[in-house]
Amino acid sequence: MGARKPFSKVIKANIGDAHAMGQVPITFIRQVLACVTYPDLIDKADFPPDVKKRARDILGACGGGSIGSYTASHGIEQIRQHVAEYIERRDCHPARWQDICLSAGASTGIKNVLQLLCNHLDGKPSGVMIPIPQYPLYSASLAEYGLTQVGYYLDEAAQWGLALDELERSYKEAQKDCNVRALVVINPGNPTGQVLTRSNIESIIKFAHAHRLLVFADEVYQDNVYAEGSQFHSFKKVLRELGEPYSSTLELASFMSISKGYMGECGLRGGWAELVNLAPPVQAQLYKCVSAMLCPSALGQAAIDCVAKPPMPGEPSYEQWAREKANVLSSLRERATLIADTFNQMEGFKCNVVQGAMYAFPSFELPPRALEAAKAAGKEPDVFYAFELLEQTGICVVPGSGFGQRPGTFHFRTTILPQPELLKQMLDSFKQFHQAFTAKYA
Ligand SMILES: Cc1ncc(COP(=O)(O)O)c(C=O)c1O
Structure with a gap:
């Protein structure tokens, strides 16, 4: 009233x-989820055989064969393997499943990695460079963790790209108040809708390497590329192809989500991080922190499995x-x-x-x-x-x-x-x- x-x-x-x-869900994902949540459907439903096999495989990897059980904190091993295979197909470079950490949406993964920076050095907090405009998860999480927000402006006149002199300016100005330790790049961009060129990514990697920054590559929109001539280049692929000294030393965490792309499964809460070149004790510390939260949603992990290992040509569900x-x-x-x-x-x-x-x-x-x-x-x-x-x-x-x-x-x-x-x-x-x-x- x-x-x-x-x-x-x-x-x-x-x-x-x-x-x-109003976007409708992808049938394959929902049929698999229906079967893992109500396994009677595996025998009774008129679903394609590859759906039923997938549901059995996922349940087989769950404790007690139930999607209702806790999983490993960084995710079900079999699904982490499928994610690594997905990344290998995408980039044509090897990915290690041990470096894949599943999370409840990309948000949780991003926050988990940000937490690694929460220490003070020489009495100064850590600073994290984030784009302006930025996706507010970053400003909010930095404030929550007592990290210093170091904004760099995206170049609106250059299709919201990252200008090197602006990165340098922002880095230098921030150095007196904090230890700048990480750089966030959102590609494709939210809220700005740009897709970075490969040469722009190469310069960003060189900048981050020169200043020993951990790169957060927020790549949750990697399937959402529309413009003629635009192409998604993952930071991991560009890093590997730049060769040494970058390839084996630049620390990178790349994030993906089932909330975006063609799936749009926001409410299921599924995402992953691929960790590249993190020092083993740092990665071990991250996995230890993650274990305090028990595990990401097992249903979200089942959906990740469908995204990372979609039906392949020739399989019954492929065409649909x-x-x-x-x-x-x-x-x-x-x-x-x-x-x-x-x-x-x-x-x-x-x-x-x-x-x-x-x-x-x-x-x-x-x-x-x-x-x-x-x-x-x-x-x-x-x-x-x-x-x-x-x-x-x-x-x-x-x-x-x-x-x-x-x-x-x-x-x-x-x-x-x-x-x-x-x-x-x-x-x-x-x-x-x-x-x-x-x-x-x-
Ligand atoms: C750039 C970016 N990163 C991360 C996220 C978090 O997505 P989710 O936690 O749903 O996976 C979003 C959501 O809109 C986003 O736009």
């Missing part, structure tokens, strides 16, 4: 949750799996283009190509009277705009100040996840809103 609004529902373009916006995957990704590709094109037609808006991930992060200008109105309302201008948008249209986006942006610029992040029809409606009402807003404050 609240206030009447000029819309019937809120469009939640604020969070990267594909299923919440490949079709469903391709449909999700091609629809996301169309939505990525539509959204950037629409924003670029709007007065005062500039939106980089959404090369990958699930978001657009356009910049927009606000008339001076809107800035005054925001000030009078006690809000940042982009927050004021986002609230007005929500109030008038029911479209929920996140203001750029939630991720960080260069002072004096305004952005917001929207996902590309509303299904195509809804997205078209959303963009139409967005355009109308923006015209009315600009006219009101002209």
